[in-house]
Amino acid sequence: MEKIRFVSFLPDHDTYNNVLMPSIFGVICFFGIIGNCILIYTIVKKTKFCSHPSVPDIFIFSLSIADLLFLLGMPFLIHQLVGNGSWCFGGTMCTVITALDSNSQIVSTYILTVMTLDRYLATVHPIRFKHVRTPLVAGAAVALVWVFSLVSITPVWMYTGLMRLKDGSVSCALLLPNPATDTYWFTLYQFFLGFALPLVVICSVFFKILQNMSATVAPLPQRSLRVRTRKVTRMAVAICLAFFLCWAPYYILQLAHLGVQRPTFAFLYIYNIAISLGYANSCINPFIYIVLSETFKRQFIVAIRPSLRGFRVAPAQADGMSLRVETDIVPSYLAQQMTRRW
Numbered sequence: 001m002e003k004i005r006f007v008s009f010l011p012d013h014d015t016y017n018n019v020l021m022p023s024i025f026g027v028i029c030f031f032g033i034i035g036n037c038i039l040i041y042t043i044v045k046k047t048k049f050c051s052h053p054s055v056p057d058i059f060i061f062s063l064s065i066a067d068l069l070f071l072l073g074m075p076f077l078i079h080q081l082v083g084n085g086s087w088c089f090g091g092t093m094c095t096v097i098t099a100l101d102s103n104s105q106i107v108s109t110y111i112l113t114v115m116t117l118d119r120y121l122a123t124v125h126p127i128r129f130k131h132v133r134t135p136l137v138a139g140a141a142v143a144l145v146w147v148f149s150l151v152s153i154t155p156v157w158m159y160t161g162l163m164r165l166k167d168g169s170v171s172c173a174l175l176l177p178n179p180a181t182d183t184y185w186f187t188l189y190q191f192f193l194g195f196a197l198p199l200v201v202i203c204s205v206f207f208k209i210l211q212n213m214s215a216t217v218a219p220l221p222q223r224s225l226r227v228r229t230r231k232v233t234r235m236a237v238a239i240c241l242a243f244f245l246c247w248a249p250y251y252i253l254q255l256a257h258l259g260v261q262r263p264t265f266a267f268l269y270i271y272n273i274a275i276s277l278g279y280a281n282s283c284i285n286p287f288i289y290i291v292l293s294e295t296f297k298r299q300f301i302v303a304i305r306p307s308l309r310g311f312r313v314a315p316a317q318a319d320g321m322s323l324r325v326e327t328d329i330v331p332s333y334l335a336q337q338m339t340r341r342w
Contacts, residue, residue, distance in 0.1 A: 036286055042299050086165065094162060
């Protein structure tokens with residue numbers, strides 16, 4: 001995993017390598033996996049009750065899956081940190097874990113990009129493109145993002161392998177054919193594909209959204225639709241902002257490292273803190289949903305309460321717009337809340 005190739009070169013810093021960074025990564029991994037599992041479980045339960053997912057549900061669910069896969073590679077990162085860069089899981093696992101790490105990062109970036117485009121259609125053209133904003137189209141967009149990501153990390157599939165260390169052990173690393181020049185081009189490739197291009201698209205789209213909101217005088221056809229659209233847009237802005245604030249230091253330092261022949265300890269420490277921020281983004285997203293979405297909180301309560309298992313869709317209203325309660329314990333307003341979209 002090329003992100004930690006510098007850690008083994010930090011001499012006499014056993015506390016940093018074996019305690020501090022593994023502890024930070026362990027906390028991020030623990031809370032991130034729990035948070036994303038809760039989010040996935042809640043959306044699955046909501047979909048079960050409502051018969052079909054909404055478009056925001058599909059994007060948020062897919063982003064949670066990508067974040068979860070990203071976090072599942074962290075135990076291997078922690079093991080490599082504790083082992084001063086050594087890798088003991090074999091060449092195949094080295095390639096799979098590194099590809100999983102890179103792929104999940106690209107997928108997360110472009111799901112956020114597609115989610116932003118969806119917010120543009122929902123806010124600026126709510127009627128004109130209503131036929132496009134369907135669960136089927138959203139699912140197809142997510143599938144295309146995954147295919148694009150798997151193709152875009154071809155260099156990782158081709159050149160990830162085991163590298164012999166001075167102490168006789170092996171490390172998992174990206175072994176480019178000509179490191180002097182290939183590292184330069186690969187870093188630029190990662191920066192523009194995984195950060196700069198999505199950043200330009202997302203900022204441009206949100207600028208158009210804000211421009212439209214400030215110029216709009218007449219309200220949307222339905223007041224409830226307008227309120228819901230604003231809430232989902234606010235959450236999408238928060239998610240995208242968190243993503244780029246967390247990943248910007250990493251990509252900036254990647255570019256800075258191209259001009260640094262012998263990085264100082266301070267640079268290496270800051271570099272690993274930047275990596276921590278990147279991983280922390282996958283832990284932050286579920287808590288953004290919890291803080292900004294009152295509907296999610298209610299749906300989570302419904303999902304975990306055994307007394308609410310008596311819900312079923314009324315036969316005469318099987319379109320998911322209404323639910324029947326088969327128990328007197330649950331207030332009727334909870335059933336109504338289950339039909340709302342994020």
